Amino acid sequence: MTTLTYLQAISAALRDELRADERVLVMGEDIGVFGGAFKVTDGFIDEFGPDRVIDTPLAESAIIGTAIGAAVVGMRPVCEMQFSDFISCGFDQLVNVAAKMHYRQSLAVPLVVRLPSGGGFSGGPFHSQNPEAWLMHAPGIKVVAPSTASDAKGLLHAAIHDPNPVCFMEHKHLYRRVKDDVPEGVFETPFTARIARPGTDLVVIAYGAMVHVALEATEDLEGTSVEVLDLRSLVPLDRAAILDSVARCSKVVILDEANATCAAGAQVAALIAQFGFEDLDGPVVRVATPDVPIPFSPPLEQAVLPSVDRVREACRELLAY
Amino acid sequence: MATGMAEPTAGGDAAVGHLKLEDRIWLLRAMLLMRGLEERAMNLYRQGKVPGSFYDGYGQEAVSAGAAFAMAPEDRLCILHRDLAAHIIRGVTPTRILAQYMGRETGITRGRDGNVHFGARELGCVGMVSMLPDMMLVATGMAMAFKLRGERRCALTWFGDGSTSRGDFHEAMNWAGVQKLPVIFVLENNQYAYSTPLEKQFAVDPVERAAAYGFVGLTVDGNDVEAMFEATRAARERALEGGGPTLIEAVTMRMHGHAAHDDMKYVPKEQVEQWRKRDPVERQEGRLAALGVDVEALRASVAAEIEAATEDALAAPMPDPDTATDGVFCVGEAEPLGDGIARWSGFQL
Numbered sequence: 178m179t180t181l182t183y184l185q186a187i188s189a190a191l192r193d194e195l196r197a198d199e200r201v202l203v204m205g206e207d208i209g210v211f212g213g214a215f216k217v218t219d220g221f222i223d224e225f226g227p228d229r230v231i232d233t234p235l236a237e238s239a240i241i242g243t244a245i246g247a248a249v250v251g252m253r254p255v256c257e258m259q260f261s262d263f264i265s266c267g268f269d270q271l272v273n274v275a276a277k278m279h280y281r282q283s284l285a286v287p288l289v290v291r292l293p294s295g296g297g298f299s300g301g302p303f304h305s306q307n308p309e310a311w312l313m314h315a316p317g318i319k320v321v322a323p324s325t326a327s328d329a330k331g332l333l334h335a336a337i338h339d340p341n342p343v344c345f346m347e348h349k350h351l352y353r354r355v356k357d358d359v360p361e362g363v364f365e366t367p368f369t370a371r372i373a374r375p376g377t378d379l380v381v382i383a384y385g386a387m388v389h390v391a392l393e394a395t396e397d398l399e400g401t402s403v404e405v406l407d408l409r410s411l412v413p414l415d416r417a418a419i420l421d422s423v424a425r426c427s428k429v430v431i432l433d434e435a436n437a438t439c440a441a442g443a444q445v446a447a448l449i450a451q452f453g454f455e456d457l458d459g460p461v462v463r464v465a466t467p468d469v470p471i472p473f474s475p476p477l478e479q480a481v482l483p484s485v486d487r488v489r490e491a492c493r494e495l496l497a498y
Numbered sequence: 499m500a501t502g503m504a505e506p507t508a509g510g511d512a513a514v515g516h517l518k519l520e521d522r523i524w525l526l527r528a529m530l531l532m533r534g535l536e537e538r539a540m541n542l543y544r545q546g547k548v549p550g551s552f553y554d555g556y557g558q559e560a561v562s563a564g565a566a567f568a569m570a571p572e573d574r575l576c577i578l579h580r581d582l583a584a585h586i587i588r589g590v591t592p593t594r595i596l597a598q599y600m601g602r603e604t605g606i607t608r609g610r611d612g613n614v615h616f617g618a619r620e621l622g623c624v625g626m627v628s629m630l631p632d633m634m635l636v637a638t639g640m641a642m643a644f645k646l647r648g649e650r651r652c653a654l655t656w657f658g659d660g661s662t663s664r665g666d667f668h669e670a671m672n673w674a675g676v677q678k679l680p681v682i683f684v685l686e687n688n689q690y691a692y693s694t695p696l697e698k699q700f701a702v703d704p705v706e707r708a709a710a711y712g713f714v715g716l717t718v719d720g721n722d723v724e725a726m727f728e729a730t731r732a733a734r735e736r737a738l739e740g741g742g743p744t745l746i747e748a749v750t751m752r753m754h755g756h757a758a759h760d761d762m763k764y765v766p767k768e769q770v771e772q773w774r775k776r777d778p779v780e781r782q783e784g785r786l787a788a789l790g791v792d793v794e795a796l797r798a799s800v801a802a803e804i805e806a807a808t809e810d811a812l813a814a815p816m817p818d819p820d821t822a823t824d825g826v827f828c829v830g831e832a833e834p835l836g837d838g839i840a841r842w843s844g845f846q847l
Contacts, residue, residue: 239669246639285832340828
């Protein structure tokens with residue numbers, strides 16, 4: 178075990194894969210000489226050279242599109258969107274070319290797109306989004322969203338080994354805030370949920386940075402036993418783990434940092450409404466960012482992003498129901 | 499600008515040095531198969547046996563036949579919807595093509611996609627999507643991988659005049675130019691993007707843009723199959739020698755509507771009549787007849803092949819509805835792209 182930050186864990190996974198498998202290459206804007214906007218690939222170009230650590234033109238459609246081409250002829254490209262928001266510029270290649278390829282012609286596209294996402298630091302409307310629901314709605318793309326350093330590494334290894342397009346949602350706010358023990362070497366974390374803290378009175382279902390908000394908000398809630406379920410994977414969604422938590426806790430708060438409408442949490446809520454109804458002792462409660470672009474100024478941004486206080490209040494209300 | 503009638507180029511003459519008689523016959527055969535299969539598929543469409551709509555490449559057969567013929571088995575292609583001859587040259591059988599049109603289980607996509615939206619994986623082709631020209635980037639990425647691995651291989655894709663207006667055209671041309679990749683872009687200028695004529699599509703002939711991206715752009719008579727072959731052969735050689743991409747503008751004419759429902763009333767009749775005189779199939783037939791080839795016998799053999807293929811395709815089963823949600827994800831080992839068939843005698847050393 179080594180103690181790594183979330184960012185160091187992502188770097189370590191990429192470095193391990195580049196060392197282990199010559200098919201792996203990383204590509205994106207400013208990832209080579211500069212080492213990436215967040216320094217995830219710092220120093221990579223010196224170890225692996227410019228052919229495997231590719232500084233690309235500023236062209237997201239081209240990053241995804243050429244990665245698809247490289248993938249279908251045997252490479253394992255890992256693309257970086259400098260910010261997840263820019264996936265909108267590469268969306269067509271991702272959802273129309275990559276996602277539908279295997280269904281249409283049995284041709285696998287082993288492609289990973291890393292998407293630094295999320296808000297909380299005045300990134301404004303174009304550097305703070307959580308676009309995972311866009312991706313979840315396109316059949317053929319897997320979507321994972323780690324909350325810990327250990328899962329970040331294990332999920333990235335699993336994503337690179339997966340024969341399908343995988344979108345890896347890495348939360349920018351966790352990069353240097355989260356640190357935990359990470360096993361040495363290459364290991365795979367399955368695309369399933371994880372119980373971040375077991376409990377019996379209520380479950381908060383979350384993923385990514387919101388797992389930490391959920392843990393903090395429910396750490397000391399008048400002696401109640403609150404479970405936190407970390408989804409880790411949004412596609413596939415771990416239906417069994419979700420329904421199991423609901424069955425044990427009977428009360429559920431679903432937490433998204435993304436805008437509320439059609440968010441991952443909405444899908445979880447629908448699943449529980451249809452298949453977990455008999456186990457519920459209260460309404461399914463959702464906490465999410467309202468349907469508004471993420472504002473720049475700190476008081477405005479803090480007003481929209483789910484806060485520890487908001488989550489705590491939602492849990493208290495539901496516990497009293 | 500390459501509107502209207504491009505003058506025939508000298509490519510046909512230059513090609514003769516690289517083409518044996520058997521090659522020149524194969525080029526005609528591929529075009530005859532394309533024309534015959536599309537005629538048959540149109541009939542099947544009118545009989546209600548081809549679902550959706552139907553798109554063909556009548557009058558443009560030389561563009562795909564000539565270019566595909568110059569590509570080696572280990573090269574990789576992304577083929578556009580008016581380029582059926584490329585699939586034929588690559589090795590897709592007429593039966594599978596007709597089964598594909600009819601949404602049968604034995605079609606290339608097993609009924610998952612229609613029309614010419616397919617690429618035979620085992621023959622090294624990646625099927626197009628409707629968003630054009632997305633495949634320019636995929637071909638560019640394949641070429642990038644070839645170059646990274648130091649392989650002597652090339653990628654080729656076709657796209658239309660309308661495609662040149664979209665950002666992916668620029669992104670692919672720029673990327674391929676920056677990285678000097680072994681990729682061939684065949685711009686199939688067939689005068690109309692659906693109903694939109696060239697003068698509403700661009701202010702400057704897009705072949706001129708190649709220079710701005712740092713590589714060769716040339717205009718070829720797209721109705722001359724041997725000229726298309728020769729331009730592609732030379733472009734491939736340049737790519738393999740590290741000379742980077744080539745943009746080949748194949749000037750041709752879409753002689754039918756955009757799809758079966760389109761009566762083409764926006765196209766002046768004289769324009770169609772002028773182009774009819776330059777039919778690519780007739781031109782190649784004339785060349786070969788002058789060399790003593792029995793063109794009638796070739797036509798008869800192609801017709802018989804299509805007849806048999808139709809019978810087989812009509813007998814093929816429809817896909818099982820219970821499998822409609824299968825295969826969204828790859829489970830287990832991925833099947834790689836295979837190699838196509840080498841048709842050109844130049845590959846059979």
